[in-house]
Amino acid sequence: MISSKKLRFSYKTKQIIKDISIQFKKGHLYGILGPNGCGKTTLLKLLSGILRQNYGQVFIDDINLKKFSIREIAKQLAIVNQTNYVEFDYKVSEIIRMGRYAHINRFSGESEEDQKIINDVITQLDLNDLRDRNFNQLSSGEQQKVIIARAIAQRTKILLLDEPTSHLDINYQLEFMNLFRTYVEKGLIVIVVLHDLNIAAQYCDKILLMNQGGIEDFGEIKKVLTKENIQKVYGIEVAIKKNAYTGSIYITPIRKYPNNLENPNLNDIQKKKRIHIIAGGGSAQNILPRISNYDISVGVVNLLDDDLKLAEELGYKVITEGPFSPISERSYEQLKKVVDEVDLVILVNIPFGKGNLRNLEVLTTTNNNVIIIEESSINERDFTKGEATSIYNQLVLKKNTIVVRSIDNIIEAIQKEIGV
């Protein structure tokens, strides 16, 4: 176990690590995430004794790190740093051999055991073909692998890695993460600083999410990697899906349409404007990303509807109805209330049947602002024998209603209706 207690570190006057108390336990793969400059690398260096904290302690198995010599620390934990540039020509085997430094007396050579460990590591990591190659002539993925091999050759209980997969191709990223998992299964503690949220979500047991030198959240993936946490730490909107195949969550950043670049204050004003979307059958997918700046609600949609899944991933309020059921009285009342409360209602280009006709009817009850997206004629979408068409034609004529022919004009229309 490696733990820290009230760890603090400042560089000049800037506090880089603020009161971090944390425990990393045996047999777990930990991912450290957080935006650039949040102190991830510094935390690793403090845990490994490369940097000394201004305040607080680090413990390995409840023994204060300060009681260890540099050589003893190297027998307890190995760390792979971000840069591995070598000025001179060293062979791969020579680099890996360095990992045994702490175990070899200054005045003696490598023992049989050291030799065996080096050969084992080379075989385990499949580096036999590279062992006599010049380190500087390897690809960056191969170089990283050699440095990881060196760390493994230290035969420590704890392995710290600082962005070991950055700038590498996806095959190396996965290979390394799989490798770390095998060492975790062997009982090691592996702590990896990562920048890819999805790699972390897929491979790590627990996530430490850092923000501005402190712990934002720590624990199970689903608890830590939430829309709110990511929004707070990285300042981006994401959709979080569960991957049906792997069972792990999958995070997708949402594309922001840069409509307010000239006037960033607009973002805050738009956040306060409520828009309700009437959609269904997957029709909302084109419009939702474009209006993500506003406070959005969706409905009525049926359970199992694609639009419902999307709206939930995006964290919007949704009025729902049972799967494949017509809109009930209860949902209709809810919808009616919402339609009056919001600043704007958008009716997406959807087909109407008996089941969802009330989605159309509700608009006759309000005098609120409405935008109708009409990409195809209502006749083609009417499966109610003309009932929908007649309601629709009334709506189009109403005051405060705008009809747009293409979704590309939606932002313009919204601004015409509600001013922002």
Next chain:
Amino acid sequence: MNEKILRIRDKKKFFIPILLVFILILVISIILAVYIGSVAISFDKVFGILLNSLGFNIDITWTAGEENIILILRLPRVLMAVTVGAMLGIAGVVAQGLFKNPIVDPYIIGISSSAGFGTALTIVLGISGLLSIFTLPLVSFIFSSIAILTIYNLSKTKYHLSMSALLLSGIAISYFFSAFTSFILYFSEEHAHFVLTYLMGSFWGTTWTEFFLIFVIFINGFAILFFYGRDLNAMVLGDDSAQSIGVNVERSKRVMLMLMTLLTSSTVAFCGSIGFVGLIIPHIMRMLIGSNNRKLLVFSAVGGAFLLLWADLVARSIVPPLELPVGILTSLLGGPFFVYLIIKKKKSGELL
């Protein structure tokens, strides 16, 4: 099967024979160097004198004058050249390893000019006998240490050693001490010529005592540095990386920096500035046997010894009866070599 391949690939065993061949060539060169000189002494006599001095009884006769020439004039001088060459070779390995830069040597970073100033000062003040033979190397070491500590601290930032700061401060320190040397020489005309010639680098007039002192410094320095060779290897990936595998980086650096300074400054104290050996030799040896600093130290010692032995031989026989300061010769060799390195680096895109 796998084991067998691994064992064949382990080229460790080849190094010993190569090293033995190198040492054999060196010994032959030493004998040759003792034989060659302005006074012709036949080869069998040289052999006889050498073997006799080692305690063997030889059935050849020679004059006392001939014995003096060989044992008092030539042999200590040749051995001095060999030892100083070895010292400069290993000091070069350490400098390049510590500063992680193949175009650094102890001279470029100002050790020679500071040690030279110490030497000049001691001679001009007439205090070279104050602590008998130890005065010169001690004063040189003190001034070199001041230089190296200044340069090191100037170029060290919190996270790394700035190469440009290192080279710039090295140049600044070099000029500073050179100016001081010129200053004191300007005001002491009676010593000026002697000191200038002295500092140009020469093994002329080496005594056995001087040789033994240098040899003791060499053996100790070499032995300690050899055991720090693994540390030097580890540092190639950066200080943090070295520390993470268990190297006490700060302590290792201090030890190696101090030894490098001691080795270089004591050669300057006795033999003046002999440039570029510390630059060229580690380079050539690295091409030959790779970058492993332990091996490199051993081979650079032998290589440096070999280079300086022959350089001295050429320097004293090229324009007889005059003797050329050997420092001039090594600089003549080293200048073009340095240019070659720059071109090579430029081609490989390392030089921006």
